[in-house]
Amino acid sequence: MSKPIVAVVGRPNVGKSTLFNHLAGQQISIVKDTPGVTRDRIYAEVSWLDKNFTLIDTGGIEPETKDIILAQMREQAQIAIDTADVIIFITDVRQGLVDADAKVADMLRRSHKPVVLVVNKVDNFEKLMPDVYEFYNLGIGDPIPISAVGKLGIGEMLDEIVKHFPEDTQEDGEDDRPKIAIVGKPNVGKSSIINKMVGEQRVIVSDIAGTTRDAIDTPVVYNGREYVFIDTAGLRRKSKIKEELERYSIIRTVAAVERADVVILVIDATEGVTEQDAKIAGIAHERGKGMIIAVNKWDAIEKNDKTIYEHTQKIKDTLSFMPYAELLFVSAKTGQRLNKIYDMIDMVIESQTMRIPTGVLNEILTEAVAMQQPPSDKGKRLRIYYMTQVAVKPPTFVMFVNDKELTHFSYTRYIENKIREAFGFRGTALRFINRERKEKE
Structure with a gap:
């Protein structure tokens, strides 16, 4: 919820x-x-x-x-x-x-x-x-x-x-339709992508009394599965003061990301990744959401055999804090590859909700530790006793260690990479929590 x-x-x-x-x-x-x-x-x-x-x-x-x-x-x-x-x-x-x-x-x-x-x-x-x-x-x-x-x-x-908070009613529990927020700077083609994807698939829903926020949620059925698109573009009013202020669009983005399972960040291929894109991506990353980066206007790019590779590198470099994000090069204008988005959403949601049995997890941990010794400080070495998955959306793991101070960010990332190698977890952040346990326990 x-x-x-x-x-x-x-x-x-x-x-x-x-x-x-x-x-x-x-x-x-x-x-x-x-x-x-x-x-x-x-x-x-x-x-x-x-x-x-x-x-x-x-x-x-x-x-x-x-x-x-x-x-x-x-x-x-x-x-x-x-x-x-x-x-x-x-x-x-x-x-x-x-x-x-x-x-x-x-x-x-x-x-x-x-x-x-x-x-x-x-x-x-x-x-x-x-x-x-x-x-x-x-x-x-x-x-x-x-x-x-x-x-x-x-x-x-x-x-x-x-x-005044809404009661945690059953309704919320039952609505397991994937919620997808399409975000990005103004004019990158968010609305065109939504219109193309929703197109014929739009579900006409009778007006259900509720918050105004529901008005911009568009349910869509695709291949027999229902999705809900949260459209942030529909919220933009022309600001009376100068142009639409960047701050406002960020506020609306935060609100949309908060409610989504998967975030599709739309980037303009002709501009490449901007600082504001990184900001928006950072919000989704912090919230542990599933992440797809749709590079739009791909039809407008002069291409040779290296184009996709070069663009991918640039995006990965700028958004280096989310190497797990899935990339897709699309064109809302020609409809190129837009149908792939649904498969990608399904895959990312599967990653977000995947649960790994503790036994399997610890086999990977043992192997990872054997291949690369945990860091040590002043003669004391980090020991990881075992790990277990405690949550999904995003998948969250607790590692029981002898000393939290010894757990370096880089070693946690190494363990994360090993887990990703084994299970994929494509398109989703993973969270790691370190807990201390005394040797005797």
């Missing part, structure tokens, strides 16, 4: 970043082996009690004039409405209730999404409560007083947020 998404909306200087950074705490993981993934701190993983969610900060642009602020907030609110399960609307007790707050509140109210109204900078509850009550006038529920700086009221706010 995908994690709920919570988005933060509010005027400049009401303390969005302070709250975001406090909630994100130390949980922003900087992934060392993921080059090209710069942290814009747009999203963070947050846990509260037994609930985990993805927090998205929609802000980050501070315009000068009043009307731009409103346009800007509407754009933020729209993104939050499109992508989030719960929206946090932050206001500021010191600035009081402002016209822009009321206009954005109207938008949020009409969206019928759960909104948690938060009044920030309340550093003295007794003194400032009368000012907090003023925010009842927004008509979107009870204002929750907090101080992001003083870390007051945060627990109450989080309790309120998690109340």
Whole structure:
């Protein structure tokens, strides 16, 4: 089941970043082996009690004039409405209730999404409560007083947020249709690929009441199997402020990737891999999703016998943190090789959900250790007692070792390569967790 998404909306200087950074705490993981993934701190993983969610900060642009602020907030609110399960609307007790707050509140109210109204900078509850009550006038529920700086009221706010999460109902458990997100920069041909692939196969589904996010999911039946395509392209609204800001498309990508089993990253063959492609790929890699890279507009490339090899090398070099990604050279225009995508999706899903019996796994481990000794430090050598698979989507392995400090990234990668040689696991990341066990056990 995908994690709920919570988005933060509010005027400049009401303390969005302070709250975001406090909630994100130390949980922003900087992934060392993921080059090209710069942290814009747009999203963070947050846990509260037994609930985990993805927090998205929609802000980050501070315009000068009043009307731009409103346009800007509407754009933020729209993104939050499109992508989030719960929206946090932050206001500021010191600035009081402002016209822009009321206009954005109207938008949020009409969206019928759960909104948690938060009044920030309340550093003295007794003194400032009368000012907090003023925010009842927004008509979107009870204002929750907090101080992001003083870390007051945060627990109450989080309790309120998690109340709105969808219950883990049976429905989620039963929907085992593969979900595929097609992502990439604007204008690389995502929509054309979806239209070509979906084409005649589109399933007409009666309007099921539910979130607006379902509206952009397209169920497709191909060779008797049903798939769900999550289209991020359909979400792009023309931004009022300059061009569609890169940050926004990334937010929508995070939301789509979060819900998908397999991510198809569409790259323009005429441009090659860009930094933004690497960023998007990094998000999918971190989330452990199945990965297919579709190089579109292949018909527009002058070719000789080395072309495919050269392109493949360039892509592999730039996306060196995901050597497992499957590559496909396609053309949405001519339809070339698009039918192969379905077979590839099936293969990647099989990899994502493959379970390896512990006995077999340890035979491979024993052989790998015999061929290449584990690293040692100051006379102490790493010992790996045994390993076992604990999860799928992505396949996750626990290795029991004598000393976690001795497990080098490069040795784990060596073990990973041996496992891949034996079982393939094409198109999916693998996760490894090291646990220490004392010699005596």
